[in-house]
Amino acid sequence: SLVSLRQVLDHAAEHGYGVPAFNVNNLEQVQAILQAADATSSPVILQASAGARKYAGEQFLKTLIEGAVASYPHLPIVMHQDHGVSPAVCMTAIKMGFTSVMMDGSLLQDGKTPSDYAYNAAVTAEVVRMAHACGVSVEGELGCLGSLETGMGEEEDGVGANRVLSHAEMLTDPQEALAFVKATGVDALAIAIGTSHGAYKFTKPPCGEVLAIDRVRAINAVIPDVHLVMHGSSSVPQELLEEMRKYGGELKPTWGVPVEEIRRAIQYGVRKINIDTDLRLAMTAAIRRHLAMNPADFDPRAYLKPAIVAMREICEARYDAFGAAGMA
C-alpha cells in the first residue's frame, strides 16, 4: 500500500537499515523494482524526477505507481518526488497524490545555481507546512553536491559561482544541519559528502579524501534522530562498464560510490540512498548485449525483458546490501 517516506524511514531507523530509492520513468523500471522488492520482501521508494515527469507525463507516472500498489498490495510503497525546485512544484505533486516530496532548496529555481541558507530554509519550511497538513513527508537538502576531487559543483562549468569551491564550502556543516532541521521540520535531510549525480563521480576508486563518510558520522553525532539521505549513490560497477563497452558503448573510465562505503554510512544514520545511474547502466548494457546477439529481433519485448532482469538484479543486490531485505 502507499505509505509516506516518514513511515518507511522511521522503521529503517528503528531497525538500523537503509532503503534504496530508485528513480522511475517507465513501466519496465517500475516492474524491475517491484519484482526485486517482492523477491526480497523490501520496502519500496519509487521516485520521479522532473525529467521523469516530463518524459512520461505526470498522469502516466502516477498511474504506473498506482499499478505497482495494486499489483503488490502487501508491500509498503512510497511515491516520492525527487528534486523539487520550488514550493509550487512540490504542491503540484502533493495534489497528484505523491506521499513524499523533496524540496531541493540547496539550488535556486533554475535547478543549478547554489542558494544561500536563508532561501533554502524559507522555501523548505514553506513546503513542510503545506505537506504536513496533507500527511505528506518532506526531504530537504543542505550542502553542495559535487566533486571534492575538482571542487566543482554539478554543473559542468562549476557551481554558479564559476569558481573552485573548498571542501568546507561543499560539505554539509553539522551545526548548520542542526539549525536547518529545527527551522524547517523536514522528515529527512539530504547531505553533501562528495557524491554527485551521473556516471562520472570519481576518477579513481574513492577514498576518505573525496568521499567523506566521516562527515556523515559528524552530522549524525549532532542530529542523531534525523534520517539522512545520500544522493548520487550509484556504485557504477566496473563490470557493467565493461559490458557496455563490449557491445559498443562508449564510456570513459570512472568510479562510483562503493556499496561497502554506503553500508558504513548506514551505520551513521543514512536511511535513504538514491540510485538511478546503476539502473540505467544495467538496462542499457542488457539491451546492447541482446541486440548484438540477436540482430534479427525487433519486438521491443524481446530486449526489454533482459533489461528488466538486469535492473532487477541490481535492485535485489542493493536491498540485500543495505539491510532492507526482509523488512517489508
Ligand code: G3H
Ligand atoms: O536527480 C537525478 C536523477 O538521476 C534523475 O535524473 O533528471 O535525468 O531524470 P533525470
Ligand code: 13P
Ligand atoms: P546516481 O546518479 O548516482 O544514481 O544518483 C541518483 C540520485 O541522486 C537521484 O536523486
Ligand code: ZN
Ligand atoms: Zn539526487
